[in-house]
Amino acid sequence: MYDIIIVGAGPAGMTAxxxxxxxxxxxxxxEAASYGGQIINTPDVENYPSAAHISGFDLATQIYEQAKALxxxxxxxKVTGIEDGDVKTVVTAKNRYEGRAVIIATGSENRKLGVxxxxxxxxxxxxxxxxxxxxFYRKKTVAVVGGGNTALEDALYLADLAEKVYLIHxxxxxxxxxxxxxxxxxxxxxxxxxxxRVTGLIAEKKLKAVEVTxxxxxxxQLEVNGLFxxxxxxxxxxxxxxxxxxxxxxxxxxxxxxRTRSAGIFVAGxxxxxxxxxxxxxxxxxxxxxxEAIKYLA
Amino acid sequence: xxxxxxxxxxxxxxxxxxxxxxxxxFYADWCGPCKALRPILEELSGEREDVKFVSVNIDDxxxxxxxxxxxxxxxxxxxxxxxxxxxxxxxxxxxxxxxxVGGA
Numbered sequence: 001m002y003d004i005i006i007v008g009a010g011p012a013g014m015t016a017x018x019x020x021x022x023x024x025x026x027x028x029x030x031e032a033a034s035y036g037g038q039i040i041n042t043p044d045v046e047n048y049p050s051a052a053h054i055s056g057f058d059l060a061t062q063i064y065e066q067a068k069a070l071x072x073x074x075x076x077x078k079v080t081g082i083e084d085g086d087v088k089t090v091v092t093a094k095n096r097y098e099g100r101a102v103i104i105a106t107g108s109e110n111r112k113l114g115v116x117x118x119x120x121x122x123x124x125x126x127x128x129x130x131x132x133x134x135x136f137y138r139k140k141t142v143a144v145v146g147g148g149n150t151a152l153e154d155a156l157y158l159a160d161l162a163e164k165v166y167l168i169h170x171x172x173x174x175x176x177x178x179x180x181x182x183x184x185x186x187x188x189x190x191x192x193x194x195x196x197r198v199t200g201l202i203a204e205k206k207l208k209a210v211e212v213t214x215x216x217x218x219x220x221q222l223e224v225n226g227l228f229x230x231x232x233x234x235x236x237x238x239x240x241x242x243x244x245x246x247x248x249x250x251x252x253x254x255x256x257x258x259r260t261r262s263a264g265i266f267v268a269g270x271x272x273x274x275x276x277x278x279x280x281x282x283x284x285x286x287x288x289x290x291x292e293a294i295k296y297l298a
Numbered sequence: 299x300x301x302x303x304x305x306x307x308x309x310x311x312x313x314x315x316x317x318x319x320x321x322x323x324f325y326a327d328w329c330g331p332c333k334a335l336r337p338i339l340e341e342l343s344g345e346r347e348d349v350k351f352v353s354v355n356i357d358d359x360x361x362x363x364x365x366x367x368x369x370x371x372x373x374x375x376x377x378x379x380x381x382x383x384x385x386x387x388x389x390x391x392x393x394x395x396x397x398x399v400g401g402a
Contacts, residue, residue: 033391034338040330057330076391123370123387132329135357136369206367226369 002028004293005090005099007079008236010037011279012269013105014063014072015286016293021070023294028097029067030090032078036060037107038270039279041129048279059279079106084243084262101293104240104252104260105268105286108233113145117201118229125207130154130228137162137226143210144168145198146230149176152184154230159187166222168193168212193222201227235271247273258289264296301339301351306362309354314380316350319399323353324363324373332372335389339374342392349399374398 004020006013009031020027029035039045042056051059068074077092082102090097110128112118118126127133130144134157143166144155152174155167167184172194174181184190193212200211202221209223235250244260244267245253251274252267254260260267268285270277301323304312313320323339325332336353343351356363356371366375366382376384376398384398 033389033394034334036330036334040334043328043330055330057333060330060334078391123373123385124367125369127370129370132331133370135326136363206369 001087002026002073002097002099003297004028004101004103004290005030005088005097006103006105007082007090008037008105008107008269008271009035009064009074010105010107010269010282011039011060011063012107012282012286012289013037013103014060014067015283016103016105016268016290017067017072017286018063018070019287019290020293021067021072023290025294025297027067027072028099029072029074030079030092030097031074031076033076035064035074041132043131045279063283079239081239082243082265084265088264101264101266101296103258103266103268103286103289103293104237104244104271105282105289106236106240107270107282108235110229111232111234113198113229113231115198115201117203121201121203121207121227124205125203125225126201126227126229128229130157130230133226133228134158134161139163140225141223142166142226142228143193143198143222143224144228144230146232147171147174147176148230148232149180150232151230152176152180154228155184155190156180156187158228159184159190162226163189165190166193166224167191168196168198168210168222170197171195198227233270237267237271256288258285258292264293266292301336301343301353304352304354305359309359309362312350312352313377316377318348318350319383320350320352320377321395321399322375322377323351324356324366324368324371324375325353326356326371329371331389335372335374338390338392338395342395346396346399 003025006029039056081091083089141164147169195215199213202209243262258266266289268289269282
């Protein structure tokens with residue numbers, strides 16, 4: 001039996017572990033594969049106070065080592081559900097762990113396009129991370145799908161590497177920053193494909209082309225070597241719907257105190273309803289959720 | 299056992315002609331998820347003497363990356379008898395990698 005079980009070893013979960021251990025509570029952190037969360041994809045973090053430049057992986061490793069040194073336990077098992085009660089049971093594929101309080105800090109994952117063949121083509125032309133995989137497309141033709149800042153910044157990043165970049169967006173206006181849109185419009189090798197959706201992937205072992213359908217229903221094909229999907233993120237709360245309230249988009253409904261409708265179950269980080277999703281707001285949630293959990297245990 | 303770095307000159311002898319199954323980790327130094335995956339592979343390499351673990355730096359060995367159609371990293375490719383037997387992209391838990399290798 002643990003005092004606090006934390007689901008997710010990103011910045012929010014690991015910060016909660018630090019606060020829990022410093023209050024003398026026993027802490028178990030459960031994570032599907034490896035610590036760090038989404039931030040490990042970021043090559044250079046420049047907005048975390050005291051670290052002017054640090055890679056996301058190095059930052060995550062420092063938080064992990066800090067939590068470990070304080071005595072937090074980590075187990076790499078995917079959590080499949082939580083059973084509420086005076087004692088909570090956190091269920092993984094292999095084990096059942098008992099805790100008096102639980103903090104859900106599962107973050108979010110990339111939203112998929114939902115086009116046939118997408119999963120099979122990941123790593124064979126389909127990518128969700130331009131800064132990770134852009135280097136494979138030097139002097140090649142790529143498409144980016146999406147209309148937010150991530151899509152715009154991905155297109156700009158890829159424009160420096162690839163020979164040609166299509167930016168496919170279902171509307172004629174972008175949600176992202178106008179300055180980034182203006183910079184994109186200046187690039188000769190960027191072509192905007194507006195009012196259009198990706199409706200098919202044409203592949204022969206690897207991606208060869210994408211089928212695009214415009215708002216009038218006309219379809220066309222664009223020959224590309226790579227497709228970068230940047231259509232947002234989805235919170236990873238689906239396994240916890242029985243114990244926490246979710247909004248229409250799947251985010252956990254909880255105020256700044258991180259409390260959920262189940263006493264003793266808290267949420268922290270990007271999977272919570274909030275306006276700003278940044279490293280500092282994730283770690284802040286971790287501190288708040290742990291403090292609330294400690295109060296609950298008192 | 300550890301994870302051995304290979305290149306295009308010894309890829310055939312170390313990987314394709316290996317009598318054991320080979321887990322090849324295509325990575326780059328700038329790739330955070332690759333760094334997160336490596337300790338999982340190192341741990342596994344200590345437990346599985348019946349499997350060989352190698353790493354391929356895709357910046358230095360772009361010909362190998364190209365030959366094996368690697369376009370997203372970390373990319374783990376399992377070779378058995380010189381043939382690709384399984385492949386995964388991204389960070390995977392230890393059991394998922396073991397499952398890819400199979401009973402060997």
